[in-house]
Amino acid sequence: xxxxxxxxxxxxxxxxxxxxxxxxxxxxxxxxxxxxxxxxxxxxxxxxxxxxxxxxxxxxxxxxxxxxxxxxxxxxxxxxxxxxxxxxxxxxxxxxxxxxxxxxxxxxxxxxxxxxxxxxxxxxxxxxxxxxxxxxxxxxxxxxxxxxxxxxxxxxxxxxxxxxxxxxxxxxxxxxxxxxxxxxxxxxxxxxxxxxxxxxxxxxxxxxxxxxxxxxxxxxxxxxxxxxxxxxxxxxxxxxxxxxxxxxxxxxxxxxxxxxxxxxxxxxxxxxxxxxxxxxxxxxxxxxxxxxxxxxxxxxxxxxxxxxxxxxxxxxxxxxxxxxxxxxxxxxxxxxxxxxxxxxxxxxxxxxxxxxxxxxxxxxxxxxxxxxxxxxxxxxxxxxxxxxxxxxxxxxxxxxxxxxxxxxxxxxxxxxxxxxxxxxxxxxxxxxxxxxxxxxxxxxxxxxxxxxxxxxxxxxxxxxxxxxxxxxxxxxxxxxxxxx
Numbered sequence: 225x226x227x228x229x230x231x232x233x234x235x236x237x238x239x240x241x242x243x244x245x246x247x248x249x250x251x252x253x254x255x256x257x258x259x260x261x262x263x264x265x266x267x268x269x270x271x272x273x274x275x276x277x278x279x280x281x282x283x284x285x286x287x288x289x290x291x292x293x294x295x296x297x298x299x300x301x302x303x304x305x306x307x308x309x310x311x312x313x314x315x316x317x318x319x320x321x322x323x324x325x326x327x328x329x330x331x332x333x334x335x336x337x338x339x340x341x342x343x344x345x346x347x348x349x350x351x352x353x354x355x356x357x358x359x360x361x362x363x364x365x366x367x368x369x370x371x372x373x374x375x376x377x378x379x380x381x382x383x384x385x386x387x388x389x390x391x392x393x394x395x396x397x398x399x400x401x402x403x404x405x406x407x408x409x410x411x412x413x414x415x416x417x418x419x420x421x422x423x424x425x426x427x428x429x430x431x432x433x434x435x436x437x438x439x440x441x442x443x444x445x446x447x448x449x450x451x452x453x454x455x456x457x458x459x460x461x462x463x464x465x466x467x468x469x470x471x472x473x474x475x476x477x478x479x480x481x482x483x484x485x486x487x488x489x490x491x492x493x494x495x496x497x498x499x500x501x502x503x504x505x506x507x508x509x510x511x512x513x514x515x516x517x518x519x520x521x522x523x524x525x526x527x528x529x530x531x532x533x534x535x536x537x538x539x540x541x542x543x544x545x546x547x548x549x550x551x552x553x554x555x556x557x558x559x560x561x562x563x564x565x566x567x568x569x570x571x572x573x574x575x576x577x578x579x580x581x582x583x584x585x586x587x588x589x590x591x592x593x594x595x596x597x598x599x600x601x602x603x604x605x606x607x608x609x610x611x612x613x614x615x616x617x618x619x620x621x622x623x624x625x626x627x628x629x630x631x632x633x634x635x636x637x638x639x640x641x642x643x644x645x646x647x648x649x650x651x652x653x654x655x656x657x658x659x660x661x662x663x664x665x666x667x668x669x670x671x672x673x674x675x676x677x678x679x680x681x682x683x684x685x686x687x688x689x690x691x692x693x694x695x696x697x698x699x700x701x702x703x704x705x706x707x708x
Contacts, residue, residue: 269602274612280548280615288628301464325358349401365429367404376391393698400434405442406693412439413675414689416656447671450678453687453703457491457681460706462514464488465531466638469512469521471500472653475662476669483673486511487649494649494673496666518632520643523622536632538643539565543620555616557594564590568634569641576634583634587627594620649680678703694698 284291339345372394376387393402411417411425417434427433461467467486474483474496482500486493492509497504504524505512512519515533522541543565549558568576568583576583598620601611611620623630632642656672664667678701682692687702695701 233284237477257677269599270612273599273602273612276552276614280552283551284548286544288544288551323358323360325356367430367432370401395691400438400442402694402697404434405445405697406690408439409442409446409675409693410679410689412443413672414652414679416652416659418660435687443668443671443675446693446696447674449699450674453678453696453701454493454674456494456703456706457677458511458514460488460491461488461493462511464491465517465658466640467515467517467519468643468649469519469527470643470646470650471504471524472650473500474669476666477664478662481666481669484510485646485649485670485677487646487680489645490648490681490684492677492684494549494677494680496669496673497526502529505530518636518639520640521644522643523626523629534632535626535629536636536639537626537629538640539569539630539633540562540644542619542623542630545615549616550620555594555597557597558616559591561590561594563603568631571634573637578637584627584630587623587631591620591624591627595624652676652680 280289286473299667336351338347349350372390374388374390376385378385405449408422408426411422412419417425419439422439423436431670444491467488469486471482471484474481476496479495481498482504483494483496484504495509497507497509501524504510512527513532515530517533518536519527519530519533519537520538521527522535524645528535543562546558546562546565549555550562572577594616598617599614601617607633632639653672665673678696679689679693681703682689682701685702
């Protein structure tokens, strides 16, 4: 065997092979480490996003999220605090709402002086009224009982027996009238009292414990009589230039279902459906396919699938999302955009239209900054085609995609800044759910939706709710008289 300058050739080759094997192993280890580092980086980014979301959820309230104001406890404040000017209290020219004496009181009690200090006793013609004091009070409530006597007689000529005819709605020996029916329906639907509470109230006030079946039957009759009325409300809403829409969860038979609303300043339409999205909004109960003006909503994606109307996004929802990002301290663009949006809101409409191009350019610039600052979407492990986005990323992408809907209020005077009108019309349902927890049946929820929609409409038109419900049981109310 040849030696190279005193070294064994085979040994050199063997050492070189060992070194190559070692380096190959180290390279493989480094590649493994790089893969692990890449995975760890992805997990770290995902954990940061999750940590941010959990912090945001922990610090969320009605001002920076979709949580209701009732969840704020005693710390809640109005979304748009009023700017007070001048002195507090009643302002000059304010009429007030105090009691005023009436010329014809129901009852008069006279207090006359007994006699003068000199001993003279006063006669009636010597007295005059020095002052009047009136007390407004409730008399002891009682049910007024009306007896309908149906008489009969035998004809003296032909001997045929004849009997008087009772009114069509008087069918039983004893029954409750339309006033009682209207009262219990109003208590149950509009004032959210459960059946048991209504029974107790009737017992305390009138001495009668009304049956649950009577309350249910009254609601059923009212629901049936309002069918034509509801159709007219739907026509009025769908023909309006600006309509507000919203939806909220509703528990029916222990399951989550949905109450939807389409509303205007004078009319309210409510309906229940088992779904929240497209199936509900394209169902026969929905009227969104009839609209041809503006729809103001909270940017629920299903609303954008309709092309027959123009879209306007609720500014209050956007402000809450922006505030949520501001509270995290990591989205500086959100604070800038919030100031920008509020400046447009406070700007006169003429000024907005004059500066339209400037406002649109500023909108795009801020959104581009936000898109650059927000972390990019992250591939979610195990979910094909799904990318995880932060709340900030979701918001800025939505603002860019629906710029025209966000700025609709700025350039069209008839479009409001918020969707508060629809939210106010579904808020009573949340109160009822807090009291009663769940509707016993889907039909009962339908009764509630139709009757509450009618009551809301009557209140918007400054009508007396009790009187309108009473006339509804006679098959008539103020809406049936409207031409559609």
